[in-house]
Amino acid sequence: MLTKEKAANIFDRIRRFSSADEVEAIFTGSRFALTRFANNAIHQNVEEENSIVSIRTNFAGRTARATANQFDDESLRRAVAVSENLARVQAPDPDLLPMPTADEANSGDKLADKSVRATRFFDETAAITPADRAEVVKSIVSVAGKHKLTTAGIYSTSESREGIFNSRGLANWHHQTLAEISITMLAEDSSGWQKLNSPDVRNLNPARLAETAAQKAVDSAHPREIAPGKYTVILEPAAVLDIVGFMFWDYSGVAILDQRSFLNDRIGAKLFGENINICDDAEHPLQAGSPFDGEGMRRQRVQLVENGVVKRVVYARATAQKMKNSEYAGKVGPIEPTGHGFPLPNEMGEMPLNIVFGGPENPRSVEEMIASTERGVLVTRLWYIREVDPYEKIVTGMTRDGTFLVENGKIQCGLRNFRFNQSLISMLSNVEAMSAPVRASGEESFDMVVPAMKVKKFNFTEATKF
Amino acid sequence: MKTAAHRALDAASVRGVTYADARVVSIRNRSLTVKNGRVGHASESESLGIGVRVMAGGAWGFAASADLSRASVEAAAARAVEIAQASARVKREDVRLAPEPAAVAEWTTPYKLDPFATSVEQNLDLLLKVDAEMRAVAGVTLAETGMNFQREESWFLSSEGARIHQTKYSTGAGYTAYAFAGSEIQKRSYPNSFGGQWQNRGYEQIEEMKLVENARRVAEEAVALHHAAQCPEGTATIILDGSQLGLQIHESIGHPIELDRVLGMEANFAGTSFLTLEKLGNLRYASDLVNVVADARQEHGPGLGTFAYDDEGVAAQSTPIITNGRFTGYLSSRETAHTIGAARSGGTLRAEGWNRLPMIRMTNVSILPGEKPMSLEQLIAATDDGIYMETNKSWSIDDKRYNFQFGCEIAWEIKNGKRVRMLKNPSYSGITTEFWNSMDAICSRDEWTLWGTPNCGKGQPQQVVGTGHGASPARFRNIRVGSAYQGS
Numbered sequence: 001m002l003t004k005e006k007a008a009n010i011f012d013r014i015r016r017f018s019s020a021d022e023v024e025a026i027f028t029g030s031r032f033a034l035t036r037f038a039n040n041a042i043h044q045n046v047e048e049e050n051s052i053v054s055i056r057t058n059f060a061g062r063t064a065r066a067t068a069n070q071f072d073d074e075s076l077r078r079a080v081a082v083s084e085n086l087a088r089v090q091a092p093d094p095d096l097l098p099m100p101t102a103d104e105a106n107s108g109d110k111l112a113d114k115s116v117r118a119t120r121f122f123d124e125t126a127a128i129t130p131a132d133r134a135e136v137v138k139s140i141v142s143v144a145g146k147h148k149l150t151t152a153g154i155y156s157t158s159e160s161r162e163g164i165f166n167s168r169g170l171a172n173w174h175h176q177t178l179a180e181i182s183i184t185m186l187a188e189d190s191s192g193w194q195k196l197n198s199p200d201v202r203n204l205n206p207a208r209l210a211e212t213a214a215q216k217a218v219d220s221a222h223p224r225e226i227a228p229g230k231y232t233v234i235l236e237p238a239a240v241l242d243i244v245g246f247m248f249w250d251y252s253g254v255a256i257l258d259q260r261s262f263l264n265d266r267i268g269a270k271l272f273g274e275n276i277n278i279c280d281d282a283e284h285p286l287q288a289g290s291p292f293d294g295e296g297m298r299r300q301r302v303q304l305v306e307n308g309v310v311k312r313v314v315y316a317r318a319t320a321q322k323m324k325n326s327e328y329a330g331k332v333g334p335i336e337p338t339g340h341g342f343p344l345p346n347e348m349g350e351m352p353l354n355i356v357f358g359g360p361e362n363p364r365s366v367e368e369m370i371a372s373t374e375r376g377v378l379v380t381r382l383w384y385i386r387e388v389d390p391y392e393k394i395v396t397g398m399t400r401d402g403t404f405l406v407e408n409g410k411i412q413c414g415l416r417n418f419r420f421n422q423s424l425i426s427m428l429s430n431v432e433a434m435s436a437p438v439r440a441s442g443e444e445s446f447d448m449v450v451p452a453m454k455v456k457k458f459n460f461t462e463a464t465k466f
Numbered sequence: 467m468k469t470a471a472h473r474a475l476d477a478a479s480v481r482g483v484t485y486a487d488a489r490v491v492s493i494r495n496r497s498l499t500v501k502n503g504r505v506g507h508a509s510e511s512e513s514l515g516i517g518v519r520v521m522a523g524g525a526w527g528f529a530a531s532a533d534l535s536r537a538s539v540e541a542a543a544a545r546a547v548e549i550a551q552a553s554a555r556v557k558r559e560d561v562r563l564a565p566e567p568a569a570v571a572e573w574t575t576p577y578k579l580d581p582f583a584t585s586v587e588q589n590l591d592l593l594l595k596v597d598a599e600m601r602a603v604a605g606v607t608l609a610e611t612g613m614n615f616q617r618e619e620s621w622f623l624s625s626e627g628a629r630i631h632q633t634k635y636s637t638g639a640g641y642t643a644y645a646f647a648g649s650e651i652q653k654r655s656y657p658n659s660f661g662g663q664w665q666n667r668g669y670e671q672i673e674e675m676k677l678v679e680n681a682r683r684v685a686e687e688a689v690a691l692h693h694a695a696q697c698p699e700g701t702a703t704i705i706l707d708g709s710q711l712g713l714q715i716h717e718s719i720g721h722p723i724e725l726d727r728v729l730g731m732e733a734n735f736a737g738t739s740f741l742t743l744e745k746l747g748n749l750r751y752a753s754d755l756v757n758v759v760a761d762a763r764q765e766h767g768p769g770l771g772t773f774a775y776d777d778e779g780v781a782a783q784s785t786p787i788i789t790n791g792r793f794t795g796y797l798s799s800r801e802t803a804h805t806i807g808a809a810r811s812g813g814t815l816r817a818e819g820w821n822r823l824p825m826i827r828m829t830n831v832s833i834l835p836g837e838k839p840m841s842l843e844q845l846i847a848a849t850d851d852g853i854y855m856e857t858n859k860s861w862s863i864d865d866k867r868y869n870f871q872f873g874c875e876i877a878w879e880i881k882n883g884k885r886v887r888m889l890k891n892p893s894y895s896g897i898t899t900e901f902w903n904s905m906d907a908i909c910s911r912d913e914w915t916l917w918g919t920p921n922c923g924k925g926q927p928q929q930v931v932g933t934g935h936g937a938s939p940a941r942f943r944n945i946r947v948g949s950a951y952q953g954s
Contacts, residue, residue: 035552036926038731042553046927047545048530048821050515067511069532079512086508089587093504130527130552137556152733154926182926184734193734230953258502259607259646347499347506347610383737386860388873388950389891390651396871396950398864400737419862419869419895421950443735459953462895464869465740 002029020057024166034156035133061092108298120176143210153183164296185217192216193401216402220414232376233458237440245445253319254349272428277358278305286439294343316341378404418460477543487624491820500593515820524560525553530821564803568627573774577668581615599681605689611641628779638664643685652691664918697892699948703852712917712935720831722867737865749793752902758788762829767916769934771829780813818929832936871895893950913938
C-alpha cells in the first residue's frame, strides 16, 4: 500500500526524469472490497488493490498530464515524456498559473491546532475481512427471510490514500477509510431501500437498515395508481441529495465564465426560499474525503446560499484570476481561490463537493411531516435523474423503492412510481419543512449532509406500471 | 503477461478451486479537448494489472492487483479463493457454468491508422479548426470539442485451457456549440451528443466524420433555437434520427434484455426488468417491422460492442432479440444460460478493465434497417403531420425499463411531407412496449449507422463500458410529446 514516504520517493524520481519548468504528481491508492448479494445470496465478491500516479508538467503556460499505475523507472520515464510531449505542442495559455507553493496551498487551513483535526481513517474499517462482510450479509438475508422478502445489495469497505506533490515544495497527504451498505428488499409488487456510509464502520447498523428497508417493502405492497399532478411531497434525505446534486456543477466560476450555469445573471438574487442555507464544508464532522483540491489547495468553507440568496460560487486559483479580470467581476460576489479545483488541466474548473445544508430553526422529523400532511406523497428514493432544462434547472427522473400515499396525516398505502419534471429553483422555493440534516448517500449524486424536506407543488407528470 | 496469468491459475488450482480464469489487461488512453479556442484538457493514461476470478465451494471470488510480480499475483489468487469461500457461506445453490470449448486465439480490431501513431499536434489542429468554425457564428457562447482513443490489450487464460490474446482499438470525437441568451441555454452537437461518435476503428474514423464541414451549421442551429417555437404538448407522430433511436434501443431494449437484471442480480442499483422469463418467445415487444439483434461479430460492424471473444472466453455471436416484433432472446453468460434453457452462453460478459469482474453487457444491440429503400427525406415526405427530432439531450427510464422520457436538442415540425419550422426543447415519453409497437416505418441501409455509446454504467462497483447500436431513422405514431416542460 502506498505511503507518503513511498510517494515522496517516487516523486523524487519523477523530478529527476523531467526537464519541465514545473512538475506535479497526484497519487491515489486504494484497497477496495465489495460483497454483493441478490436473491438472498452472495453472487459477486471482489477486492482490488491499485495505486496510480498522475504526472503534470508545465512549460511556460503549457501543461498536460499523463497517468500510470506502474512505478518502475521505465514506466515513470514514459509517463513523464508523454506528459511533456502533450504540453510542449500546445500554444501557451496566458491564464495558466505557476503551481502553488506549500505556503500558498495550506494558507487556507484555519485550524489552529492541526492535531485536533478529526481522523477519517479507522482501523476497525480497514480490518474488515471477506468473512466479516459475509456475516453481515447473512444477517441482512435473515431479516429478509423473517419478512418473506428477497434482498439485494452491497457491503463495501475501503482504505484509500491521496497525495499531491509539486516541485515548488508542496507535499499534502490524506488517508481515510469508508464502509458502505446499501439494501433493497423486494416483495411481489413492491420494494424498499436504505443506504448509508461512513469512514467508521461502527456508525453503520446493518440490522436497522435492513429492517427499515423491509418495512418499506411490506408497507408499499399492492401499490395503488393515482393520477400524476402537483403534490405535496416528503422527500427523505437520499431523495433530496440525488435531486439537488444536479445544480452544484453550476456553483463554479468556470460555469459562470462559460455561461453554462443556471446562476448566470442570478448571483445575489433571492432564488430560493428564506429557509434555504447551503454551504460547502470539507471539515464538517459528517463529511468525508480529502481536505485539499486537485492543485493541493486547502478546501475552504464557503457559504453558497444564505436565506435563499445565492451569495457566491467556488473557485480554482486560475478561475479566480480570470473572473477578477472579466466583465462579471462586480456581479458574482467574493472572488478568491477556495480550494475546489479539479486536477489540471481540465475544462470544468471547480465544483463544491462537500455540501452541507443548514438546519432549520424548527426541525421536523419525517414522522412529523407526515402527521402534518393532509394529502401528499412520501418518497424514499429517486432514480435516473437527468437535466431537461439547464437554465430553469428542470430535471426529470423517477421515484423508486418505496413511494407512499399520505392522507390525513398518515401513510395510507404504497403508490405506483411517478416520473417527475421539476425545476430545482421552484422546488427549493417551496420547502415547507425540513428535518435536521444528516449524512446521506444515493446513486445519482455525491454524498451530502442534507435534511428530509416537505415540498409543496412537486410536479409529477406520468406514472409507470409498477 | 501470459506468465502472470499462468501463475495466478497455478496458485488458484492448488487451493482446490473448481474453476479459475485470469485476465491481464493493459489499457492506454489519449484524451484531448478544446474549449473556446484553447486546449481544455490534454492527457494520456496507462493501466496494467491482473484480475483473478475463481469458483470455490460453488461460489465466486475475484481479486485484482496492479502488481504483476510473482508474489503479488499469487497473493491475488489466494485472496480470490478466500473471498469465494466467504461467498459460499451465503449461497442458495452452486453456480453452474454452461460448457464452452476452450479457445486458443489471437485477434486485433481491424484498423487502417493506429490512432496513437498520429501526432498530438495533428489531433489538436483538427479540434482547433472545428472550434474556430463554431465560434465564427455570432451568438455562440461556448464551443467544446473532444477526441479520445483507447487501446486495450488483454490475455485471457482459464483453468479449462482457454488462451486468448485480443487487442481492441476504439476512437471517438465530437463537439457541442452552446448559445446562452436571455433565460435560455441552447446547444447543438455533432455527430452525436455526450462525446460524439465512437467506434472500434482506427484514426480513419475521425478523418471520415466531416467534423470541420459540419461545425458552422451546427453552431448556427444552436443560435437559431433561441428563435424557434417551443415543442408542443400532446400526442404526435414522431420521426427519430438514427442517433436518438440508437439511445432509445439502448435504454428500452438493450438494458431490459440483460439476463442478470431479469434474474434480480442488479436489483439494488441498476434495477430489474419487465422482461420476465415467461415472456421469452411470447411477448409482442414491437410492431412487425422491428427486428433487433445483439451482434458482437466483426461482420455486424466496428461497434463498441464488437470483439472476437468475451471476457470469459466465449466467442462473439449474433442473438436475435426481436424477430418481426416478437421477443426472442436475452443477453446471457455461462452462469445464466441455463435459466433460459440455453446450452451455451450468448457471449456477452465484459469488464471495464483488469480490476473489475466481468458481467453481462450489451454488445451491439441494433435494429435492422428497412428492406424497402427509403431515405430520411422520403420518410419525411411520406408524413403528413409530425415532428422530426434529432440528437439526444436528456434520457431517463424507470428501474424496470417501462416508462421513459427523452429530450432532443432540436426538432422540426412536419406538415404535408415538408419540414415547416424548427422547434426547441423537444421531448417525448411513453411505455416501452407501447412505443415499439407504434413503429410503422424505418429507413433502409443507406441511412443505417452503427452508433457508439461510450458511457454505459452498470454494476457495483460501477463499470463503464462502450456499447454499439445500429439504427436508421424511424417513425412512431401517437406518441406523447412535450411532457418534459409540462407544468413548469
